[in-house]
Amino acid sequence: MTKNDYEPSHLDTLDRDLGRFSNLETATTYVSRPLVGLGVSLVFIVIAGLLALILFGKSSDTFIVVIAAGFGAYMALNIGANDVANNMGPAVGANALTMGGAIAIAAIFESAGALLAGGDVVSTIAKGIIAPESMQTxxxxxxxxxxxxxxAALWVNLATWIGAPVSTTxxxxxxxxxxxxxxxxxxxxxxxxxxxxxxxxVISPVLGGVVAALFxxxxxxxxxxxxxxxxAARKWVPVLVGIMGGAFAAYLALKGLKKIIKIDIQLALLIGLGMGIAIWLVMIPVIKKQSIGLENRNKSLKVLFGIPLVVSAALLSFAHGANDVANAVGPLAAIVQASKSGNFTDAISIPLWIMVIxxxxxxxxxxxxxxKLIRMVGNQITKLNxxxxxxxxxxxxxTVIVASWLGLPVSxxxxxxxxxxxxxxxxxxxTSRQMKKRRIAMPDVPQQPKEERRRRKLVRRSHFMTIIAAWVITVPAAALLSALIFLVIKTMMGGAA
Known part of the structure; x- marks a missing residue:
């Protein structure tokens, strides 16, 4: 053992700080028990309904708005259970964050994104999916x-139960x-x-996979x-962190600040370029100082990527809260506006109390x-560092920046x-390429049996097939379920328009 093995690194310090959330992690383990979690969820849904009752006021549609608020709360719960895992899973899987630390950071930044930068206007019917004029009344x-x-809430709930991260949008x-x-x-x-x-x-996962593989x-x-x-790390890690900072600056400018100021893709890219260069210059002395005393091995490199990874997870959560929460509560806001004024063809403003829900x-x-989903994304698809x-x-x-530039609706x-x-x-x-080179260099070494090679695949095929299947059927499954629910509601209401 060397002296450096006993010296705490910056990542160790970060882990100790995040370790203060150990009580939160213990509490999470407790409330994750089915009955306790279900009970707390039901209480929150009831509170959301009561909030709607108080703030909406008395009218002939009050009951409908209260029910809608409960459905909106149920949908928000499912987004937290499913969607947020995509932001925090890699950091937890790489052991850069504990589960308690990830939950604390995600809760803070998701809420901040929704409340501070969440879009205050959505199109009348989920971004023009159907024509408003087609609705008779x-x-x-x-x-x-x-x-x-x-x-949508029921489908995401089912997907979470089977362990498949799906797009709530x-x-x-x-x-x-x-x-x-x-x-x-x-x-x-x-x-x-x-x-x-x-x-x-097809475009979203392929783009994301190709870009991640290239880096x-x-x-x-x-x-x-x-x-x-x-x-080499002193030279290139500041560049990589600068690219990350620039990409997030452009992403947040484009997607997260629309409530404050309208920014087009060109201006967002300029903002990202400026921030990227500034962060690169700032990180050069930081990484140089952080790398002092590190041994020339891969384990030392993980230390240099730990803090940027935590920051990126927090920024992803903020951007997700800003961009996706409005989509989730958009139908609730549409119901509130239609119930108040009878107007359902104009743009819909989302009241603060709905964003809070x-x-x-x-x-x-x-x-x-x-x-459950954080562990699946972080640990069970493939091993992450x-x-x-x-x-x-x-x-x-x-990928989101590229897709926005190309005008592609990605998830x-x-x-x-x-x-x-x-x-x-x-x-x-x-790995396969390295093994082929080794076989050429050492032809006398016996090759592993085919079954053994298949067993050692680095991506678990069962999770891969489950997730792909869930992605493909999300829209048709949610559509079929929605059509059935609509017919049930229409029948219960006597078909009266």
Whole structure:
């Protein structure tokens, strides 16, 4: 053992700080027990309904709004349980964050993103999925939004139960489409938009996987396989952190600040470039100081990527809260507006109390049910370390920027999980390539049996197939469920418009 083995690194210090959340982690383990978690969730849903009752006031539609608030709270809980795992899973899987630390950071930054930078206007019916004019009356519109909200929440709940991270935005889109078809027929659907969304099922994970794999290749080629790893890290880690900072600055400017100021893609890229250069210059002395005394081995490199990985996970959570919470509570806001004024064709403003339900619901869902999906994304698809997890986080920010520039509707869930798959499959390819070189160099060494090679695959195929299947059927499943719920609601209400 050397002196350096006993010296605490910056990452160790960070782990000790995050270790203060150990009580939170213990509490999470306790409340994750099915009955306790279910009970707390029901209490939150009831409170959301009471909040709607108090703030909406008395009218003929008060009961509908209270029910809708309960459905919105249920949806927010499911977003916390499912969607947030994509941001925190890689950092937890890489041991850069404890489960308690991840939950605390995600809850704070998701809520901050929703409340500080959440979009205050959404299109009338989930970004133009169906034509508002196709709804004959405000009542039909309200029933359709109720059905969309409940079906999306039920589908995400089912996906969480089977351990599949799915897109909550796609679930809402499927719910709106299904209710719209049940209410006004297939002609009401904006099919070109739906075709783009279907294309994003392929584009999102492939882009995320390719970008993550390319960065992992770069790190291996320029840092890991260099004779002096620490010198190479001093040169390239500040560059990589600058790229990450610039990508997140552009992402947040484009997606997270729309409530404050309208920023187009060109200005967002300029902001990102400026921030990236500034962060690169700042990180040069920081990494140089942090690397003093580190040994020339891969384990030392993990230390240098630990803190940037934690920061990237926090920024991903903020951006997710800013961008996706409005989509989740959009149908609830639409119901409130239609119930108040009877107007369901104009843009919908989301009241603060609805955003609060969304933000708190996400935090509760993460706290109560999030660890299952966090572990699955972080540990069970493929083995992650800080460098691999960093590539996933960097890929998520860059891919969203590229997709926005190309005008493609992509899913942050698909991108993040696609990044994990990309890292895993790249490792499989790289390992296979190394083994072939070894066989050529040492032909007398016996080759492993085919079954043994298959067993040693670095990406678990069972999780891969489950997740892909869940992605493919999310929109049609949510649509079918929504159509059935709409018909049930219509029947219960006597079909009166």
């Amino acid at each position: 405000a009542n039909v519109f309200i029933w359709a939004m109720l059905a969309a909200l409940l079906s 796609h679930s809402v889109v499927g719910g709106v489409m299904g209710a719209g078809i049940a209410a006004a027929g297939f002609a009401a659907v904006n099919w070109p938009t739906m075709y783009k969304i279907a294309a994003s099922w 992992l290749w770069f790190i291996k080629a320029r840092i890991v396989y260099q004779d002096d790893k620490i010198a 969304g933000a708190i619901g996400i935090s509760f869902g993460l706290f109560l049910f999030g660890p 800080p460098m691999r997890a960093y590539c996933v986080a960097l890929s998520a920010a860059i 942050s869930t698909h991108i993040a999980v696609g990044g994990v798959f990309g890292v895993g499959f790249f490792r499989e390819w790289h």
